[in-house]
Amino acid sequence: MGPKRKIKSGHVGADSTRVDAPDKVRGRAVYTDDIDVPGCWYGKVVRSPVAHGRLRSLKRDEEFDWSRVSVVLPDDIPGKNIADLFIHDMPFIAHDEINYLGEPLALVAAPDRELAEEAARHFHPDIEELPGIFHMEEIVDLYKKQDSSLHSLGEQTTVKGDIEKGFSEADMIVTGEYWAGYQEQLYIEPQAMIAEMTDDGGVFIRGSLQCPYFINPELCLTLNLPPEKIRVKQEMTGGAFGGKEEYPTLIAGYCALLAMKSRHPVKIVFDRNEDILFTTKRHPSWGRLKTGLKKDGTITAIHAELLLNGGAYTTISRVVLARGILHAAMGYRCDNVFVDGRIFKTHTFPCGAFRGFGAPQATWAFESHIEELAKACGMLPQEFRRKNCLVQGDVTPTGMVLKDSVGSPAVLDQVLDRSDFAKKLKQSSRGNPKHKKWYGIGLAFFAHGSGFTGDGEARFKAKGAVELDWIEPNHPGVNIRISSTEMGQGAFTIMDQIAADAISIPLDDVRCPLPDTSLCPNSGPTVASRTTMVVGHTVHGAGLKLKAALEEFASKEVFEGRPVVLENGRFVCSGEALPFRQIAASYLDKHGRLRTEHQFTLPPDLKWDQSTFKGDAYPAFSWGCNAAEVEVDPLTFEIRLKKVTACFDVGRMINPLNCKAQAEGGLVQTIGYALMEKMGIRNGKYDADRMQTYIVPTMPDIPEFDITFVEYPYEFSPPGAKGIGEMPMDGLAPAIANAIENATGLRCNRIPIMPEDLFTLHRAKHQNG
Amino acid sequence: MSNVKRTWNVNGEEKTLEFPPLRRLLDVIREDMRFTGCKEGCGEGECGACTVLLDGVPVTSCLVAAGQVPDGTQILTVEGLEKTEQGRVLQEAYVSAGASQCGFCIPGMLMASFALLSKNSRPTEEDILDAHGGNICRCTGYVKIIEAVRLAAQNWPRK
Amino acid sequence: MKKLEKSDCRFPSTLKEALELLANESTRGRLLAGGSDLMVQWAAGMEPPPRVISIKGLKELQGIKEDDGAVVIGAGVTHAHIRSSKPVQKHLPALAAAAATVGGPQIQALGTIGGNVANASPAGDLAPALLITGGEAVVASRTGERTIPLTKFFLAYRRIDLKPDEMIVRFVLPKRAAGEIEVFRKLGTRAAQAISKVMCAARFSVKAGSFETCAVALGSVGPTTVRLPKLEEWIIGKSASEETLAEVEKRASDEVSPIDDIRSTAEYRKWVSGRLVRFLLES
Structure with missing residues (x-):
């Protein structure tokens, strides 16, 4: 007898424990690498050692016994050498131009992993190296100069009202620029996939993945198979967070191509280093906001730009950008809004889906900016938000009328009350040299669209x-x-x-x-x-x-x-x-x-224009508010997050226990995003490429949590839930930055925020003052 | 290279195995003994998913050369937990606290909890944090894991 | 990790046997104790050597003993043992504190003091706390033992004063004197399993308001862990005043030359080195 689930009476709204937990705590849950497939070979990707160049030739050592392995080169691909990920700009296996370090040049499979790895070392690419572009700073620099050498991978604008008129009505104009770095999903189970041929000439693909119906049909073009001959099954998946959303099509394709060539089942399980180096990350971003304000705190115009570092190919970036721009000026009342988003190419692995999907970057910029708006008109941060936050009946930047299920201002009020915000704000140190430890509290308020953008759900059916x-x-x-x-x-x-x-x-x-x-x-x-x-x-x-x-x-x-x-x-x-x-x-x-x-259907009166990005941006919005309390050590500028008070409206809670678990997990990922998870690029390669160098929160890093919910059900769609998964990722980073400012008097416009950054800001302020 | 032979007590059963001396204990556990509950998350001792107990002491099995584990060692993996009352109490606590999400870190996390509670069934908050500092979980934010350990401590069978 | 399986590994049952193996070039191999550093390096791509000698569990390398003036710690003693050892907590509290910050419990159970020193990483967690004791490493070969002051033991980046046929067998660490304070602080990016950006240990005493003795060591601020001899010399006899401490901060900062790397910046490290030394000497 193993552990039993606890089931309370009534299902929806009850704290049922998890159906998958008993197997998981007994070590019986079977993940992809635990499956023993008879006759299984191991696949390995032969990767480009340079980030940008032109492949002249790919030579192979003649003394190596190639009969023991199977090799897939571009010519071996049964269909088109195209990765069918949204936009057809990426080859499955590079054959001419190389656009990122690690881009596949060939695939090999062998009866065991070591032989596959050895074979991979006997390939010798001859590549003419070309200069590359890698960093967000380079993109922003060129963007500001309006340099035409920047390669756009997509752009989208949405306009409400008359932005010029809005600025002309303003008493003051506030501007700010906000940067966010890469974030690696760091699911604990690395990418893993198995493919084998079926009797009818098709393939059976199974592995660690989020979206079975992405892989099928996306591999049809490459494998030259009809969809019914590509069967995809999810195996137990050890975390994903977006990292196993669009990426698995690639690793599934590698396995399938090798299985078709070798006529053996083929498994690929990345080790951690390969997983970090050659899979997707959250897009680094830069946001510039320019806002017109009246003295009384009324917002007359918001001009928002959001740039994303897309990496080498488009893949899912335009969808990420769409969510980004829909959240770039969301949450506050304003009649004149202009939002422009762009994705630019760099010679790095394509960035992709990560919990939040553009919204965390957008909210980071906007909620940092809101703090500066409050300051500019001499209002307290909570007063400014309370005055301007969207409530039922208001109109969003895309012109969506918030008819029902609006948890604002309830979430804001709840957090202000439960965190005792007003009192604690007064206690904030603001860099007072007399304080042994600098204390600060900071706020962020936000909304997160549930479901596909616009009428996506109506079209998807x-x-x-x-x-x-x-x-x-x-x-x-x-x-x-x-x-x-x-x-x-x-x-x-x-x-x-x-x-x-x-x-x-x-x-x-x-x-x-x-x-x-x-x-x-x-x-x-x-x-x-x-x-x-x-x-x-x-x-x-x-x-x-x-x-x-x-x-x-x-x-x-x-x-x-x-x-x-x-x-x-x-x-x-x-x-x-x-x-x-x-x-x-x-x-x-x-x-x-x-x-x-x-x-699933949407209300018949839902309207969305995909070309102008106007109308009902989502079926519904979830709402959230976070207050972060930090302590900064004046001695070292070490930052310690002490407490997080959070309130969310996620519609009707199907399982409150699980809602809380989602919130806790997402908030802790955001602690990493805000304070720890730093990743740079050196010689075309991510510098934090192991768990020892990519630093995520451990148990002693977590703060005290006070997490509550208010329920504003989405009545059109019983049982009335809205989304929860992503929203905990949105607001905590700006809440922490705002708290750090209240603690130290130093404004950080770049995450992750490290003691080194506070030191630099402190020194600059000291020297100037 | 010549193999070494070791006889251990694994999850309560005596096992004799032969393997290259520097074969990782993790591989001996997963591949040779097929205790696949033990997971590899990083291969360098950072994530703790491969944690097992050697004579009650938690170690990351990816960093242990199996030949260095002497004859007679008691090895406990997640699969061995349910054989003891304490193990079952711990598993029940993880389930009812909602401490498991994707579950991939859980086998290692459970071993860290088990090692702690076996030595100290009335842990302070600090003891709990210290005992699990070597295990990374990316899903739960640790809150429910801490609750599970507290719950298990409350129900821990004491003789 | 099959490449590891190609290496030969010997399991000597006594220290003498191990030293015999080391003495002979044909049987000499890389010493493997707990594996918490070497197994990581091999996993991260370093080619494992053809021959390895396991010294884990050798009785002669175990044990923490106390004599009148010193605590003697066997090279094979683990971090877990050190942090919980009563004599270490009492007489070498900085070392006990440092051992508690190594990795997580799993790494503390595997890693040894000898391995930590032999690995000679500038971020080695125990080195600063060892250096401030003014203690010695005792190394042995088939022909006998040699004693080296720890301050001279770390030669360069990842290099210690150890001959190919020698191994570290124990550390002789003088107890802090009555009235001497020992403190340790490590800065990392997170609370557990942190690799240090900077760490600092100090042993000092203040008598009648003035510094009487002082030893300060910093890690992760150069190719090896360093003592700050100029500062230590300067401070003796100075009053434990705000002016002195401000000067300490400046002098400590001036005395180190850290670099930029993935964990921190040279500028921050230099600045915070001074801050940490000041903080420790304030306590």
Whole structure:
């Protein structure tokens, strides 16, 4: 007997413990590298040693015995040598121009890992090296000079009102520039994938991934296979955070190409160094804000620019930019807004998805700027936010009217109250030389769009299904069939709760298996804080349909046509009751499996213009507010985060325990983003390329937390959840910077903020003063 | 190179194995003994996912040359936890506190908790932080792990 | 990590046997104690040597003993043992504090004082606390023992005064005298498992308001851990006043020449070195 889950009565809204936990605490959860595939070979990527250049030739040592290994070169690709990631600008294997250090030049597979690695060392590329561009600073410098040598990978603008008029009405204009660095997802399980050929000439791909239906169809073009011949299954995934969103298509492609060439199953598991060096990161960013203010604190105009370092190829960057610009001036009332976002190319690995997806960069800049606006008009930070924050009925920068489900100003009020903000702000040290330790409190208020941008969900038409089936021998129950993945965030537990609630059966009669494209409809990728809200809705809808079908069956077959209700696991008919399992078993005996499906829709009046980026930017917004309390040691400028008070509105909480867990985890990742996780580029290569040098928070680094929620359900889509996954990543970095300013009197406009930066700022201030 | 032979007690069972002397203990555990609950997250002793107990002491098995583990050593991996009442109490606490998310760090984290509570079943906050400083979790933010350790301490079977 | 499996490894059962292996060029190998540094270096790409000699668990290298004036620590004693040792906590508190900041508990259980010193990293956590004791390393070879003051033991970046046939067997560390204070502080980017940006240890005494003795050592501020002889000489007899401490800060900062690397900047390190020394001497 292993540990049991605790199940409380009532499903939605209850603290059900996690469905995946018992196996995980017993070491029985099987992750990709734990799978023993008979006859499996190991794959290795032969990588470019230079960041930018032209490949003249790729020679191989003749003395090496190449018959022992399989090699894939561009000519061996059955389809097109294109990585079909959104935009077709990246080859699967480089053959001419090389655009980042580590770009694949060839793939090899061998019966064991060592031989594959040895073979990879016997390739000798001859590359004409070209100058490269690497740093955000270089991009910004060229951008300010309007230098045409900058290579744009995408841009988007959204305009509200008349920005010039807005500035002309202002009493003062405040400007600021805000930088954010790379962030590595650092999921603890490195990227891992296995591919093998199937009897019908297709491939079966399984591994650690977020989005099964990204890999299929994205590999169709490269493998020259129709989608039905590419089966993708998620295995237990040891963390992802966006890092296993678009990237797995590449590693899956490497495995599949090698499996097709070698006719063996092929596995690739990165070691940590390879994983950090050659997978995606959060885009480094630069934001410039220029805001017009009246003396009373009214905002008359916001002009926001957001630049992202896209890396070598476009991949998912335009989608990240879209979310970025939609959050770049979000949260406050203003009639005249101009937001412009751009992605520029550098000779580094393409940047990609990471929890928050452009919103953390945008919110970092904007909430730092808001602090300066408050100062400029002589208001306290909480007063300024309270005066200007969007509330129900207000209009966002894209012209979306916030009709309902608006947790503002509730989240702000809750945090101000619970953190005792006003009093603590007065206690802040502001660099007072008499204080032994400098104390400061700082605030950030923000919103985060749930689901795909604009009418993305309307166009996508996510479908989820539930299936009555034998879920164990002699146990009739319900399988949830969705393509959403469990990567640690708790999705399967939530889906179980929603399905059990909709059907009105015990949680034990429901299970959510790992998704497999051969078994699941496409409920979309596990991204964008959409799973609970969007996919949860499809499961809820499918569950209601299944319930109705079973009630009809019971009525007809058992209760002579009288009305029947399935409630709490029993079919009830005018005083009589039969257990769910009994009726379910007889249905299965008579008709076999029963599957019902439901599709997500958006309100018919939702409007979105993808070309102007105007209209309803998201189905709904979640709302959040964070207060950070820091202590800075005047001796060394070491920064210690003491306490975080956070309040979120994520709509109806399906599982409060899990909501809190998501908030805690995301907030701690943000502590890293704000204070520790520094990554530079040296000779074209990330300098923090191991766990020893890429520094993330450990247990003793975490502060005291006070996390609460206010519920403003998204009523259009039962059971009423909005997104939670990403939002904890948005606000804590600016809250910390604002707290540091209140502690030290030093304004940091660049994250991560290190003692070294405070020292530099302090010295500059001292010398100037 | 000539192999060495070692006889250990692994999760309560005696096992004799032969391997190259500098083979990582992690590989002997995962590949030779197929205790795949033990995870590799970094291969350089930073993440702690591969933590196992050698005679009750937590070590990162990626940094241990298996030949250096002497005959007679008691090795405990996550798979061995449920064989003891204490282990089950700890697992239950992790489940009910919601301490496991993606679960990849959890086998190592549990071993750190188990080592702590076996020696000190009434740990202070500082003891807990100190005992888990060598284990990185990227999902939970550690809060629920700390709660789980406190809960396990409350329920710890004391003789 | 199969490349490691190609190396031969010998497991001598006595120190004498180990020294015999070291004495002979054909059997000589890289000494492997806890593995917390070497296994990392090999994992990170350094080619493992063909021959390795395991000295983990050798009885002659174990134990913390106390004599009248000194604490004697075997080279094979682990960080975990050092931090919890009563004699170390009492007589060498900076060393106990330093050992508690090494990696996490797993690394502290594996790593040894001998290995930490032999690795000779400028960020080696124990070195500053060892240097301020004025103690000695005792190294042995088949032909006998040799004693080297720790201040002369670290020769250059990752190089110590050790011949190919020698190994460190123990450290003889004079106890702090009555009235002497020992303090240690390490700056890292995070609270656990931090590799230091700068660390500082000091042993000193103040009598009648003036510094009577003073030893200060800094790590991660140059190719080796360093003592600050100029500062130490200057401060003797100076009153423990605000003016002296301000001057200490300046002098300590002037006496080190750190570099920029992934963990910190030269400028910050130089500045904070002075700040730390001042802070420790204030306590």
